[in-house]
Amino acid sequence: MAEVFRAKPFNAPDGRHYLALKRILPHLAEDEQFIKMFIDEAKLTVQLRHPNIVQIYELGQFQSSYYILMEYIAGHDLLALQKLHRKERTVMSVAQACFIAREVARGMDYAHRRHDVDGNPLNIIHRDISPQNVLVGFDGQVKVIDFGIAKAAVQSTHTQVGVLKGKFGYMSPEQVRGLVIDQRSDVFAIGTLFWELLTNRRLFRGEHEIETLQMVRDPKVDPPSTVNPQIPAEVDRIVMKSLAGERDDRFTWASELADELDNFLNSIDPPFGPANLGSWMEQAFEEDFVAEQQKHLEFQEIRSAEDVIRISTPPSSNESEEAVEGATMIWDAELAPEIGEDAEAFAANHTVVQAGGFDLSQFMAEQEALAAAQSERQRNLASQPVISAANAFGASANAVRVGNVGLAEMGTQPGVQNPLASQLAAPAARAWILIAFFAVLVFVGLSVTVLYMLFGSRDIATTVAASNEGTVVVNVTPPTNLQILVAGVRRGDTSPVTVSGLVAGLHLVEIRHPNFETFQRSVEVPAGGVVPIEAALQPRTVAMGELHLSWPKLDGIEVFIDTEPAQIGADGKLVLPVPVGQRLIEALAPGRRPYSRFVEVTAGEVTESAIELASPKLSLTISTEPSTSVFVNGKSLGRSPVKVSGLDPTQIHTLKLGRWQTALGFPDLGKGTLHYVLAELPLPKKATDYGWITASTTQGWFHVEINGIAIGRITPITSADRLPVAEGNHTVTFRRGNQSRDFKADVEAGLTVLVK
Numbered sequence: 001m002a003e004v005f006r007a008k009p010f011n012a013p014d015g016r017h018y019l020a021l022k023r024i025l026p027h028l029a030e031d032e033q034f035i036k037m038f039i040d041e042a043k044l045t046v047q048l049r050h051p052n053i054v055q056i057y058e059l060g061q062f063q064s065s066y067y068i069l070m071e072y073i074a075g076h077d078l079l080a081l082q083k084l085h086r087k088e089r090t091v092m093s094v095a096q097a098c099f100i101a102r103e104v105a106r107g108m109d110y111a112h113r114r115h116d117v118d119g120n121p122l123n124i125i126h127r128d129i130s131p132q133n134v135l136v137g138f139d140g141q142v143k144v145i146d147f148g149i150a151k152a153a154v155q156s157t158h159t160q161v162g163v164l165k166g167k168f169g170y171m172s173p174e175q176v177r178g179l180v181i182d183q184r185s186d187v188f189a190i191g192t193l194f195w196e197l198l199t200n201r202r203l204f205r206g207e208h209e210i211e212t213l214q215m216v217r218d219p220k221v222d223p224p225s226t227v228n229p230q231i232p233a234e235v236d237r238i239v240m241k242s243l244a245g246e247r248d249d250r251f252t253w254a255s256e257l258a259d260e261l262d263n264f265l266n267s268i269d270p271p272f273g274p275a276n277l278g279s280w281m282e283q284a285f286e287e288d289f290v291a292e293q294q295k296h297l298e299f300q301e302i303r304s305a306e307d308v309i310r311i312s313t314p315p316s317s318n319e320s321e322e323a324v325e326g327a328t329m330i331w332d333a334e335l336a337p338e339i340g341e342d343a344e345a346f347a348a349n350h351t352v353v354q355a356g357g358f359d360l361s362q363f364m365a366e367q368e369a370l371a372a373a374q375s376e377r378q379r380n381l382a383s384q385p386v387i388s389a390a391n392a393f394g395a396s397a398n399a400v401r402v403g404n405v406g407l408a409e410m411g412t413q414p415g416v417q418n419p420l421a422s423q424l425a426a427p428a429a430r431a432w433i434l435i436a437f438f439a440v441l442v443f444v445g446l447s448v449t450v451l452y453m454l455f456g457s458r459d460i461a462t463t464v465a466a467s468n469e470g471t472v473v474v475n476v477t478p479p480t481n482l483q484i485l486v487a488g489v490r491r492g493d494t495s496p497v498t499v500s501g502l503v504a505g506l507h508l509v510e511i512r513h514p515n516f517e518t519f520q521r522s523v524e525v526p527a528g529g530v531v532p533i534e535a536a537l538q539p540r541t542v543a544m545g546e547l548h549l550s551w552p553k554l555d556g557i558e559v560f561i562d563t564e565p566a567q568i569g570a571d572g573k574l575v576l577p578v579p580v581g582q583r584l585i586e587a588l589a590p591g592r593r594p595y596s597r598f599v600e601v602t603a604g605e606v607t608e609s610a611i612e613l614a615s616p617k618l619s620l621t622i623s624t625e626p627s628t629s630v631f632v633n634g635k636s637l638g639r640s641p642v643k644v645s646g647l648d649p650t651q652i653h654t655l656k657l658g659r660w661q662t663a664l665g666f667p668d669l670g671k672g673t674l675h676y677v678l679a680e681l682p683l684p685k686k687a688t689d690y691g692w693i694t695a696s697t698t699q700g701w702f703h704v705e706i707n708g709i710a711i712g713r714i715t716p717i718t719s720a721d722r723l724p725v726a727e728g729n730h731t732v733t734f735r736r737g738n739q740s741r742d743f744k745a746d747v748e749a750g751l752t753v754l755v756k
């Protein structure tokens with residue numbers, strides 16, 4: 001279909017910043033229908049400017065190659081994140097999944113509501129919101145990409161009747177039924193994506209495509225909490241409303257979904273934002289992040305056509321001819337600049353701009369703003385209280401390489417192998433791969449430079465733009481902890497905020513604060529004028545309900561509400577007024593498993609909840625296929641299936657099925673159910689194959705999970721009650737309510753690992 005390369009503009013005052021170049025693969029360059037779709041995508045997305053949509057700068061044709069010049073995002077798509085979790089057998093934190101879904105919803109709501117310069121609605125529907133089409137940057141940005149099959153009023157191509165466009169598992173019921181679709185179809189797709197992020201499972205995936213389409217057409221969706229019990233009821237409700245089979249029962253607009261998620265994210269402590277996501281990305285994809293930083297240093301010295309031509313000088317004759325043949329050049333074979341030729345003039349004579357128009361000065365200004373935001377993100381992250389990984393298993397345990405932010409390739413569409421990336425492992429080919437890559441830079445850089453020359457009479461352009469632009473100045477009381485949005489784009493977090501460069505016309509100003517009512521006002525911005533907005537936010541009325549708690553009379557019991565200790569008496573009961581919404585109820589008692597549960601409090605009503613504190617011993621249900629005799633710790637339990645209780649979590653146990661015997665510790669010990677097929681039994685473990693895990697935190701106590709399994713223990717776990725864990729790489733999670741942190745623990749047989 002198309003391939004994507006890293007690129008950079010030449011003659012820029014700062015050589016550190018990159019673009020991405022997407023071009024049609026040569027074998028599709030003569031496919032008129034595909035070229036029309038490619039042009040449609042560019043003409044559509046060049047009109048979209050939103051922090052959650054990848055920015056398109058221009059569409060052009062260079063010699064026989066059509067290309068789109070766009071924003072470069074260093075990071076991975078959501079599919080890579082999902083693959084990493086599946087490989088590690090972990091699940092994304094609820095807060096992180098909510099944040100990503102909110103950002104996607106914000107970007108799509110902007111696209112859904114977008115009008116052209118004449119005020120006509122563009123009626124954009126993406127139709128392909130899927131893990132491959134959402135990028136997550138190392139800086140915590142979330143961006144929707146690939147509007148290649150989007151439905152919009154400005155298209156020159158149209159979908160034939162009976163033809164489905166998009167990935168089947170991410171379609172909406174009405175899309176499969178062949179009905180006319182609107183923005184609610186994308187809301188359903190966001191809901192599908194959200195459900196999968198929360199569970200790390202596919203929602204609609206049949207044995208074959210027809211079965212998948214049937215599942216989507218008549219959706220029967222269970223709440224994600226049936227798969228991941230850590231998901232609170234409020235998040236369940238948001239997901240299920242997004243996935244309503246009848247579109248009238250869904251959120252009408254993606255902004256409604258985003259607002260619901262925003263309210264949830266504002267209710268958790270500490271809050272989750274781009275800083276947290278960026279930090280997680282840097283750790284989870286540490287190898288790729290380091291490689292990206294290295295590429296950044298290597299390529300920043302390339303500033304001119306001369307640099308590329310110098311680097312592209314053919315190697316000595318002893319270089320492998322095979323390596324030369326394997327390289328990919330962006331220039332047409334019969335038409336390329338000669339060494340010494342004026343490359344900028346060459347590009348000017350062979351470039352046709354179809355849409356957009358790259359503004360180098362604007363691009364550099366945007367990049368500097370992003371760099372400033374990145375620095376602010378790092379400062380915010382440094383000021384947040386976090387739990388650090390233990391030195392026992394390295395400063396960063398996330399060193400898994402998933403995907404390839406390659407030397408020449410940012411990514412390709414599924415099923416298309418970038419010829420440059422396929423050569424990366426061959427040392428003999430590497431020099432010519434670099435030449436191929438720098439040839440790409442020549443193509444992009446020279447065309448960008450020429451476009452800057454052709455369209456970059458910046459004084460004229462700025463004068464024309466300024467004549468049709470105005471400014472809004474927003475002053476808010478209170479001035480902090482805000483979300484200030486103008487024209488659907490977040491403009492700042494503190495007051496005052498000045499927003500210039502707004503196209504003359506009607507714009508919506510929206511101001512959000514977790515403790516105040518949302519402020520909204522439509523303002524008419526005149527050309528060349530300044531519109532002041534004074535907003536005094538009104539305190540949000542907090543509805544209250546009544547919570548009735550009860551618990552068994554136990555010595556030393558402690559009860560917590562929203563992580564804060566509650567004042568309790570000796571009667572085993574507590575009645576108190578609390579704000580409506582989800583409340584986290586926790587309890588601890590010596591010699592008992594910790595208790596943790598979310599309850600939903602309704603305004604003006606009594607919510608009753610009974611705290612149950614079970615034994616710390618574990619239970620296992622063991623089944624086999626076919627049935628066989630079962631022994632645990634030498635004791636016969638009869639033929640399977642059987643249930644065994646009273647297992648000490650600090651000990652290694654033995655399990656015998658017929659003649660097969662294995663040692664049993666975590667993570668299997670905490671699974672609750674074990675099923676074995678006797679013809680496919682795994683290799684048995686010995687007690688000496690296990691190591692041990694201890695854990696501690698500096699900020700209160702946390703529930704401990706191993707590979708996503710709640711084990712009924714809290715921090716600290718000392719050497720006196722350490723947990724037996726099979727040797728290998730494991731994920732240890734500290735969790736409390738919606739706050740969680742994952743660590744990688746490399747357990748070695750016979751040794752103890754401290755996680756803190």
